[in-house]
Amino acid sequence: MPAIRTSRSRSDERRWFPVGTGLVASLSVLLVAGIALTMVEGSWLSIQKFGLSFWRTSTWDPVAGEFGALPFLWGTLYSSFLALLIATPVALGIAIFLSELSPFVLRRPLIFLTELLAAIPSIVYGMWGIFVLVPFVRQLQGLCPEWLKATPFFKGPPLGIGLLAAALVLAVMVVPFSASVAREILKSVPFSQREAAYALGATRWEAIRMALYYGRTGIIGAIMLGLGRALGETMAVTMVIGNNPQISLSLFAPQYTMAAVIANEFTEAADDLYLHALVEIGLVLFVVTILINALSRLLIWRVGGGRGEKVALPAAPVAR
Numbered sequence: 001m002p003a004i005r006t007s008r009s010r011s012d013e014r015r016w017f018p019v020g021t022g023l024v025a026s027l028s029v030l031l032v033a034g035i036a037l038t039m040v041e042g043s044w045l046s047i048q049k050f051g052l053s054f055w056r057t058s059t060w061d062p063v064a065g066e067f068g069a070l071p072f073l074w075g076t077l078y079s080s081f082l083a084l085l086i087a088t089p090v091a092l093g094i095a096i097f098l099s100e101l102s103p104f105v106l107r108r109p110l111i112f113l114t115e116l117l118a119a120i121p122s123i124v125y126g127m128w129g130i131f132v133l134v135p136f137v138r139q140l141q142g143l144c145p146e147w148l149k150a151t152p153f154f155k156g157p158p159l160g161i162g163l164l165a166a167a168l169v170l171a172v173m174v175v176p177f178s179a180s181v182a183r184e185i186l187k188s189v190p191f192s193q194r195e196a197a198y199a200l201g202a203t204r205w206e207a208i209r210m211a212l213y214y215g216r217t218g219i220i221g222a223i224m225l226g227l228g229r230a231l232g233e234t235m236a237v238t239m240v241i242g243n244n245p246q247i248s249l250s251l252f253a254p255q256y257t258m259a260a261v262i263a264n265e266f267t268e269a270a271d272d273l274y275l276h277a278l279v280e281i282g283l284v285l286f287v288v289t290i291l292i293n294a295l296s297r298l299l300i301w302r303v304g305g306g307r308g309e310k311v312a313l314p315a316a317p318v319a320r
Contacts, residue, residue, distance in 0.1 A: 043280035060245045067277040071245040075255040080230035083170030091175045095182035117176040126239035129169040134160035156252040164251040166241035174226035181222035185215040224296035234259040258285045
Protein backbone atom coordinates (compact mmCIF):
# COMPACT_ATOMS: atom_id res chain seq x y z
CA MET A 1 0.00 0.00 0.00
CA PRO A 2 1.59 3.30 -1.05
CA ALA A 3 2.66 5.60 1.69
CA ILE A 4 0.50 8.63 2.25
CA ARG A 5 2.42 11.81 1.62
CA THR A 6 2.42 14.29 4.42
CA SER A 7 1.51 17.93 3.97
CA ARG A 8 5.17 18.79 4.63
CA SER A 9 6.41 16.69 1.68
CA ARG A 10 3.86 18.32 -0.62
CA SER A 11 4.99 21.71 0.62
CA ASP A 12 8.61 20.81 -0.16
CA GLU A 13 7.62 19.78 -3.66
CA ARG A 14 5.81 23.06 -4.26
CA ARG A 15 8.85 24.98 -3.05
CA TRP A 16 11.61 23.08 -4.86
CA PHE A 17 9.92 22.23 -8.14
CA PRO A 18 9.85 25.86 -9.42
CA VAL A 19 13.45 26.29 -8.28
CA GLY A 20 14.59 23.18 -10.14
CA THR A 21 12.79 24.02 -13.37
CA GLY A 22 14.04 27.61 -13.11
CA LEU A 23 17.62 26.37 -12.90
CA VAL A 24 17.12 24.21 -15.96
CA ALA A 25 15.58 27.13 -17.87
CA SER A 26 18.49 29.36 -16.89
CA LEU A 27 20.86 27.04 -18.76
CA SER A 28 19.69 28.58 -22.05
CA VAL A 29 20.57 32.05 -20.77
CA LEU A 30 23.97 30.82 -19.57
CA LEU A 31 24.57 29.12 -22.92
CA VAL A 32 23.87 32.29 -24.90
CA ALA A 33 26.05 34.34 -22.54
CA GLY A 34 28.81 31.76 -22.75
CA ILE A 35 28.76 31.81 -26.55
CA ALA A 36 28.91 35.62 -26.55
CA LEU A 37 31.82 35.74 -24.10
CA THR A 38 33.72 33.08 -26.02
CA MET A 39 33.33 35.01 -29.27
CA VAL A 40 34.42 38.27 -27.62
CA GLU A 41 37.51 36.54 -26.30
CA GLY A 42 38.16 34.94 -29.69
CA SER A 43 37.97 38.28 -31.49
CA TRP A 44 39.80 40.46 -28.96
CA LEU A 45 42.94 41.00 -31.05
CA SER A 46 40.87 42.31 -33.95
CA ILE A 47 38.76 44.52 -31.67
CA GLN A 48 41.87 46.04 -30.10
CA LYS A 49 43.71 46.67 -33.37
CA PHE A 50 40.95 47.89 -35.67
CA GLY A 51 38.19 49.14 -33.38
CA LEU A 52 35.23 50.63 -35.22
CA SER A 53 37.30 51.02 -38.39
CA PHE A 54 36.85 47.29 -38.87
CA TRP A 55 33.27 48.04 -39.95
CA ARG A 56 34.04 51.21 -41.91
CA THR A 57 36.76 49.95 -44.27
CA SER A 58 36.51 47.57 -47.21
CA THR A 59 40.07 46.24 -47.48
CA TRP A 60 40.27 42.51 -46.84
CA ASP A 61 43.90 41.46 -47.28
CA PRO A 62 44.99 38.57 -45.02
CA VAL A 63 48.55 38.69 -46.43
CA ALA A 64 49.05 42.32 -45.39
CA GLY A 65 47.10 41.88 -42.16
CA GLU A 66 44.48 44.47 -43.16
CA PHE A 67 40.89 43.57 -42.45
CA GLY A 68 37.76 45.57 -43.14
CA ALA A 69 34.36 43.92 -42.94
CA LEU A 70 32.22 46.53 -44.68
CA PRO A 71 31.76 44.48 -47.92
CA PHE A 72 30.48 41.50 -45.90
CA LEU A 73 28.11 43.64 -43.86
CA TRP A 74 26.86 45.28 -47.05
CA GLY A 75 26.34 41.94 -48.83
CA THR A 76 24.52 40.44 -45.84
CA LEU A 77 22.10 43.33 -45.40
CA TYR A 78 21.59 43.92 -49.12
CA SER A 79 20.79 40.29 -49.93
CA SER A 80 18.63 39.80 -46.82
CA PHE A 81 16.46 42.88 -47.33
CA LEU A 82 16.11 42.17 -51.05
CA ALA A 83 15.03 38.60 -50.22
CA LEU A 84 12.56 40.00 -47.70
CA LEU A 85 11.16 42.36 -50.33
CA ILE A 86 10.56 39.40 -52.64
CA ALA A 87 9.34 36.92 -50.03
CA THR A 88 6.95 39.09 -48.00
CA PRO A 89 4.14 39.42 -50.61
CA VAL A 90 4.37 35.69 -51.39
CA ALA A 91 4.33 34.69 -47.71
CA LEU A 92 1.36 36.97 -46.97
CA GLY A 93 -0.50 35.61 -49.99
CA ILE A 94 0.03 32.04 -48.78
CA ALA A 95 -1.03 32.95 -45.24
CA ILE A 96 -4.20 34.73 -46.41
CA PHE A 97 -5.19 31.86 -48.72
CA LEU A 98 -4.60 29.15 -46.10
CA SER A 99 -6.38 30.98 -43.28
CA GLU A 100 -9.22 32.70 -45.16
CA LEU A 101 -9.85 31.29 -48.64
CA SER A 102 -8.58 27.74 -48.99
CA PRO A 103 -11.12 24.88 -49.21
CA PHE A 104 -10.89 22.55 -46.21
CA VAL A 105 -9.81 19.61 -48.40
CA LEU A 106 -6.75 21.50 -49.66
CA ARG A 107 -5.85 23.32 -46.45
CA ARG A 108 -4.00 20.53 -44.62
CA PRO A 109 -1.94 19.34 -47.61
CA LEU A 110 -0.95 22.91 -48.47
CA ILE A 111 0.03 23.66 -44.87
CA PHE A 112 2.14 20.49 -44.81
CA LEU A 113 3.87 21.34 -48.08
CA THR A 114 4.53 24.91 -46.99
CA GLU A 115 6.11 23.79 -43.73
CA LEU A 116 8.05 21.10 -45.58
CA LEU A 117 9.96 23.84 -47.38
CA ALA A 118 11.49 24.83 -44.03
CA ALA A 119 12.83 21.29 -43.52
CA ILE A 120 14.76 21.09 -46.80
CA PRO A 121 18.53 21.23 -46.11
CA SER A 122 20.32 24.41 -47.05
CA ILE A 123 22.74 22.58 -49.34
CA VAL A 124 19.81 21.31 -51.42
CA TYR A 125 18.60 24.88 -51.89
CA GLY A 126 22.12 25.83 -52.96
CA MET A 127 22.27 23.10 -55.58
CA TRP A 128 18.83 24.07 -56.86
CA GLY A 129 20.01 27.67 -57.05
CA ILE A 130 23.06 26.70 -59.12
CA PHE A 131 21.15 24.58 -61.62
CA VAL A 132 17.93 26.61 -61.85
CA LEU A 133 18.24 30.16 -60.55
CA VAL A 134 21.72 30.99 -61.88
CA PRO A 135 20.75 30.19 -65.52
CA PHE A 136 17.48 32.06 -64.98
CA VAL A 137 19.27 35.18 -63.72
CA ARG A 138 21.73 34.96 -66.62
CA GLN A 139 18.87 34.86 -69.14
CA LEU A 140 17.07 37.66 -67.29
CA GLN A 141 20.15 39.86 -67.52
CA GLY A 142 20.42 39.13 -71.24
CA LEU A 143 16.82 40.30 -71.75
CA CYS A 144 17.44 43.64 -70.06
CA PRO A 145 17.61 46.59 -72.49
CA GLU A 146 20.97 48.32 -72.87
CA TRP A 147 19.82 51.52 -71.20
CA LEU A 148 18.85 49.49 -68.13
CA LYS A 149 22.20 47.70 -68.06
CA ALA A 150 23.92 51.07 -67.91
CA THR A 151 22.31 51.87 -64.55
CA PRO A 152 24.18 51.02 -61.31
CA PHE A 153 21.57 48.44 -60.30
CA PHE A 154 21.76 46.28 -63.45
CA LYS A 155 25.30 46.56 -64.78
CA GLY A 156 27.84 43.75 -64.66
CA PRO A 157 28.96 40.67 -66.58
CA PRO A 158 26.28 38.07 -67.42
CA LEU A 159 27.51 35.45 -64.97
CA GLY A 160 24.23 34.55 -63.31
CA ILE A 161 26.06 34.14 -60.02
CA GLY A 162 25.58 37.22 -57.90
CA LEU A 163 23.38 39.10 -55.47
CA LEU A 164 20.06 38.52 -57.25
CA ALA A 165 20.53 34.74 -57.36
CA ALA A 166 21.35 34.74 -53.65
CA ALA A 167 18.32 36.92 -52.85
CA LEU A 168 16.01 34.59 -54.79
CA VAL A 169 17.32 31.54 -52.93
CA LEU A 170 16.91 33.34 -49.62
CA ALA A 171 13.38 34.42 -50.57
CA VAL A 172 12.35 30.80 -51.13
CA MET A 173 13.89 29.81 -47.78
CA VAL A 174 12.22 32.70 -45.94
CA VAL A 175 8.70 32.09 -47.28
CA PRO A 176 7.75 29.07 -45.11
CA PHE A 177 8.82 30.78 -41.88
CA SER A 178 6.98 34.02 -42.53
CA ALA A 179 3.93 32.29 -44.03
CA SER A 180 3.53 29.88 -41.11
CA VAL A 181 3.72 32.60 -38.46
CA ALA A 182 1.49 35.00 -40.42
CA ARG A 183 -1.10 32.23 -40.83
CA GLU A 184 -1.15 31.66 -37.07
CA ILE A 185 -1.51 35.40 -36.52
CA LEU A 186 -4.53 35.55 -38.84
CA LYS A 187 -6.04 32.53 -37.10
CA SER A 188 -5.67 34.32 -33.74
CA VAL A 189 -7.85 37.21 -34.94
CA PRO A 190 -11.22 36.75 -33.18
CA PHE A 191 -13.96 35.57 -35.52
CA SER A 192 -16.24 38.17 -33.98
CA GLN A 193 -14.18 40.81 -35.77
CA ARG A 194 -15.04 39.26 -39.12
CA GLU A 195 -18.69 38.85 -38.15
CA ALA A 196 -18.86 42.51 -37.18
CA ALA A 197 -17.38 43.50 -40.53
CA TYR A 198 -19.88 41.36 -42.44
CA ALA A 199 -22.73 42.77 -40.33
CA LEU A 200 -21.72 46.27 -41.41
CA GLY A 201 -21.89 45.23 -45.07
CA ALA A 202 -18.20 44.62 -45.70
CA THR A 203 -17.11 42.39 -48.56
CA ARG A 204 -14.90 39.37 -47.99
CA TRP A 205 -11.82 41.28 -49.11
CA GLU A 206 -12.67 44.13 -46.73
CA ALA A 207 -13.02 41.62 -43.88
CA ILE A 208 -9.61 40.15 -44.75
CA ARG A 209 -8.10 43.63 -44.78
CA MET A 210 -9.57 44.19 -41.35
CA ALA A 211 -7.97 40.95 -40.12
CA LEU A 212 -4.62 42.05 -41.58
CA TYR A 213 -4.90 45.39 -39.80
CA TYR A 214 -5.89 43.73 -36.53
CA GLY A 215 -2.86 41.41 -36.68
CA ARG A 216 -0.41 43.89 -38.20
CA THR A 217 2.00 43.79 -35.27
CA GLY A 218 2.29 40.01 -35.37
CA ILE A 219 2.67 40.04 -39.16
CA ILE A 220 5.58 42.44 -38.77
CA GLY A 221 7.03 39.97 -36.29
CA ALA A 222 6.63 37.17 -38.85
CA ILE A 223 8.47 39.23 -41.44
CA MET A 224 11.28 39.97 -39.00
CA LEU A 225 11.54 36.27 -38.16
CA GLY A 226 12.10 35.66 -41.86
CA LEU A 227 14.75 38.39 -41.85
CA GLY A 228 16.56 36.57 -39.05
CA ARG A 229 16.55 33.43 -41.17
CA ALA A 230 17.96 35.31 -44.15
CA LEU A 231 20.73 36.99 -42.15
CA GLY A 232 22.08 33.74 -40.77
CA GLU A 233 21.93 31.61 -43.91
CA THR A 234 25.29 30.25 -45.04
CA MET A 235 25.61 27.38 -47.50
CA ALA A 236 22.94 28.21 -50.06
CA VAL A 237 24.09 31.83 -50.28
CA THR A 238 27.76 30.86 -50.45
CA MET A 239 27.08 28.66 -53.48
CA VAL A 240 25.36 31.35 -55.60
CA ILE A 241 26.46 34.83 -54.45
CA GLY A 242 29.91 34.78 -56.07
CA ASN A 243 31.98 35.47 -52.91
CA ASN A 244 33.63 38.69 -54.07
CA PRO A 245 34.37 41.22 -51.28
CA GLN A 246 33.35 44.30 -53.26
CA ILE A 247 30.62 46.82 -52.49
CA SER A 248 28.27 47.25 -55.43
CA LEU A 249 24.69 48.32 -56.04
CA SER A 250 24.35 45.95 -58.98
CA LEU A 251 21.95 43.05 -58.58
CA PHE A 252 24.06 40.98 -60.95
CA ALA A 253 27.46 41.61 -59.34
CA PRO A 254 29.12 38.87 -57.24
CA GLN A 255 29.24 39.88 -53.58
CA TYR A 256 29.94 38.35 -50.15
CA THR A 257 28.14 37.85 -46.83
CA MET A 258 29.34 37.55 -43.25
CA ALA A 259 28.29 33.94 -42.89
CA ALA A 260 29.85 33.00 -46.25
CA VAL A 261 33.27 34.49 -45.48
CA ILE A 262 33.42 32.61 -42.18
CA ALA A 263 32.51 29.33 -43.87
CA ASN A 264 34.99 29.83 -46.71
CA GLU A 265 38.02 31.21 -44.87
CA PHE A 266 37.91 29.95 -41.30
CA THR A 267 40.05 26.89 -42.02
CA GLU A 268 42.52 29.04 -43.98
CA ALA A 269 43.23 31.48 -41.13
CA ALA A 270 47.00 31.10 -40.78
CA ASP A 271 47.62 33.66 -38.02
CA ASP A 272 45.85 34.84 -34.89
CA LEU A 273 44.78 38.24 -36.24
CA TYR A 274 43.15 36.66 -39.29
CA LEU A 275 41.28 34.20 -37.07
CA HIS A 276 40.18 36.92 -34.64
CA ALA A 277 38.88 39.05 -37.52
CA LEU A 278 36.69 36.19 -38.71
CA VAL A 279 35.42 35.55 -35.18
CA GLU A 280 34.54 39.24 -34.83
CA ILE A 281 32.40 38.97 -37.96
CA GLY A 282 30.65 36.01 -36.37
CA LEU A 283 30.15 37.95 -33.14
CA VAL A 284 28.30 40.77 -34.88
CA LEU A 285 26.22 38.31 -36.90
CA PHE A 286 25.36 36.50 -33.66
CA VAL A 287 24.23 39.71 -31.95
CA VAL A 288 22.20 40.94 -34.92
CA THR A 289 20.41 37.60 -35.31
CA ILE A 290 19.53 37.42 -31.61
CA LEU A 291 18.18 40.97 -31.60
CA ILE A 292 16.01 40.38 -34.66
CA ASN A 293 14.62 37.08 -33.33
CA ALA A 294 13.96 38.58 -29.90
CA LEU A 295 12.17 41.59 -31.37
CA SER A 296 10.05 39.45 -33.69
CA ARG A 297 8.98 37.13 -30.89
CA LEU A 298 8.20 40.10 -28.66
CA LEU A 299 5.91 41.52 -31.34
CA ILE A 300 4.17 38.17 -31.79
CA TRP A 301 3.73 37.80 -28.03
CA ARG A 302 2.25 41.28 -27.93
CA VAL A 303 -0.32 40.57 -30.64
CA GLY A 304 -1.45 37.53 -28.65
CA GLY A 305 -2.25 39.78 -25.72
CA GLY A 306 0.62 38.42 -23.65
CA ARG A 307 -0.59 34.81 -23.98
CA GLY A 308 2.11 33.06 -25.97
CA GLU A 309 0.06 29.87 -26.36
CA LYS A 310 -2.28 31.60 -28.80
CA VAL A 311 0.43 31.91 -31.44
CA ALA A 312 2.47 28.87 -32.47
CA LEU A 313 5.98 29.69 -33.58
CA PRO A 314 8.31 27.57 -35.69
CA ALA A 315 11.84 26.87 -34.59
CA ALA A 316 14.12 29.89 -34.60
CA PRO A 317 16.15 30.30 -37.79
CA VAL A 318 19.68 29.03 -37.58
CA ALA A 319 22.69 29.44 -39.82
CA ARG A 320 23.35 26.30 -41.81
